[in-house]
Amino acid sequence: MNRRRWMVAGLVLLLAAGGLFHLSRQRCFSLILPSFCRVETAEKIVALSFDDGPTEAGVAATLPVLRAAGAKATYFVVGQEAERRPELLRLLLAEGMELGNHSWSHVRMAGVTPGLRPRRSTGPRP
Template sequence: MSRRTILMRLGTALLFLLLLLLGLFGAWQLARSRHFQLFGDLVDRVDTDQKVVALTFDDGPSPGYTQALLKTLAAQGVKASFFLVGSAIEAHPLEAKLIAKAGHQLGNHSYSHQRMVLMSPAAVKEELERTNALIRQAGYQGPIYFRPPYGKKLWVLPWFLARHDILSVTWDLEPDSHPKVAGNSAAIARYVVDHARPGSIILLHVMFGSRQASMAAVPAIIQGLKAKGYRFVTLKELVALRKS
């Protein structure tokens, strides 16, 4: 084999490897995007002139933490949106019923809380439909939006959501995932108050003991944004403000 042939084959292999890496990088970026998916409707923030924000909570329900959060929200006169995990609803049905009874919006956060990037259509269907049924059993009658676990999605999940006309909701503010502020309730609240914009969707995780700082930040977030003239709405109310 001539040197020229060897170099040509080596160049072809390197080009193939480069294209493969670029494809994998593109898929990774697509999977983690908060602003775009290949199919269906995704909302990460609503473009509006009104000073409104949606406060959303992921995971749970969890005994004790759910009741504490509901007490805080009631004291502040705020309605929020909860993306619940099906297996947690199954384990703690009373807490899910309390959320629905308090007039908050319930959303689907999958049944198992696994990354749904490479799931089969059958597995995606099972995750969503099983959780939707549990949400209805909790007494919630409004629209059920979906938030992918870890915000990850690629091809099959968006395709399924689009086929069933299910709105996918992400967020534009997630303070307790920022290492510099996540462990400090005052820092979490300050971050949200400083960065919130009209139409922002705020994501917090408060359903576990490891998230005490996030739970403690909720009153300060609400009070700080109210002081700036913001009003809290559910995701249904926020989505209704989207400009055509």
């Protein structure tokens, strides 16, 4: 009987691990907050976004291409990077780009207690 319990426990653990892996690979998934992965529209549009900046290399590589195509994008910026490079934010805004918040420091939140999450994601209090 003991062997059977171990086999069942192992199978349950294997199925749970497989399910969690499958869930983590989903393109549109959020454990806590709602995610918007699609907006229904009759227009043929594409939304461009760039994450984890702004960096001089990233802006220098993307902005001329967007400018030449007459396209706009949303840059999801990391607060620490934005604080270091405010001139890049001003340039992006002057070019008609949108800015979004991509956390203060982009630290991994796995294992961080809920009480620390807001402070870690938004940066120090003013």
